[in-house]
Amino acid sequence: MIGDYIYIVKVLAHKIKIGTNELTLHNLTNYRKFIMATYGYIFDSATDSTLQMMTEIGCCRIFRDSSDNGGFRPQRRILVQKLQAGDIIVVPRLSHIVEGCVNLSALLQLCHLKNMRLISVDEHIDTEDRLYRKESENNLLKAIREFPFEKRKPRSAPAPKIDKEERLRRNERVINMYLSGFSTEDIQRVAGVGKSTLYRILRQNDIPRQRIGKQESISE
Numbered sequence: 001m002i003g004d005y006i007y008i009v010k011v012l013a014h015k016i017k018i019g020t021n022e023l024t025l026h027n028l029t030n031y032r033k034f035i036m037a038t039y040g041y042i043f044d045s046a047t048d049s050t051l052q053m054m055t056e057i058g059c060c061r062i063f064r065d066s067s068d069n070g071g072f073r074p075q076r077r078i079l080v081q082k083l084q085a086g087d088i089i090v091v092p093r094l095s096h097i098v099e100g101c102v103n104l105s106a107l108l109q110l111c112h113l114k115n116m117r118l119i120s121v122d123e124h125i126d127t128e129d130r131l132y133r134k135e136s137e138n139n140l141l142k143a144i145r146e147f148p149f150e151k152r153k154p155r156s157a158p159a160p161k162i163d164k165e166e167r168l169r170r171n172e173r174v175i176n177m178y179l180s181g182f183s184t185e186d187i188q189r190v191a192g193v194g195k196s197t198l199y200r201i202l203r204q205n206d207i208p209r210q211r212i213g214k215q216e217s218i219s220e
Contacts, residue, residue: 036086039063041079043096050092053121057090057131083110088117094125094143101147171201178202 040054040062063075098104124132125139177187
């Protein structure tokens with residue numbers, strides 16, 4: 001393995017006009033940035049022919065996640081952390097590594113920024129158009145159309161504004177409950193305020209955070 005590594009570095013050194021006599025084990029790691037890696041990723045499973053193709057493309061490691069873990073994909077996270085400029089990502093289908101068009105757009109942007117290459121074996125997609133000449137662009141558009149439609153989450157309605165007198169009564173209620181020793185959870189529930197609002201009210205009124213004892217939590 002180390003022999004192959006030195007050979008590759010020597011070839012690269014020749015291309016960038018670095019004397020091979022300068023290559024030693026001491027400075028070998030300095031040239032690692034010129035060597036790209038090819039990683040595979042599979043979610044659940046892939047056919048034998050797809051696995052063979054991923055191997056032939058040159059995957060040095062294939063990461064796998066399972067739907068048994070729900071939405072958690074630890075191996076995909078490890079893969080993303082390992083990616084460096086010039087690396088290649090190989091998947092059976094785009095749906096293995098992304099869940100929708102938004103995530104696919106983010107992945108394609110990452111590939112563009114890091115000069116990385118993305119290959120989808122079963123869909124005949126190659127972002128550098130080397131394997132599937134004149135097919136990749138149309139196949140990518142087709143794959144995007146097949147992704148499930150992602151509904152935009154509606155914006156939450158803004159909190160209703162309260163008048164000055166009501167705000168003063170609310171603040172007084174918060175302060176009295178806090179000084180009486182009620183828990184912050186009970187105060188938030190009864191006064192209808194969030195935790196940050198609660199502490200802002202206390203801070204604005206110079207109420208110390210330290211209290212002597214607390215009341216038992218009141219019932220629902």
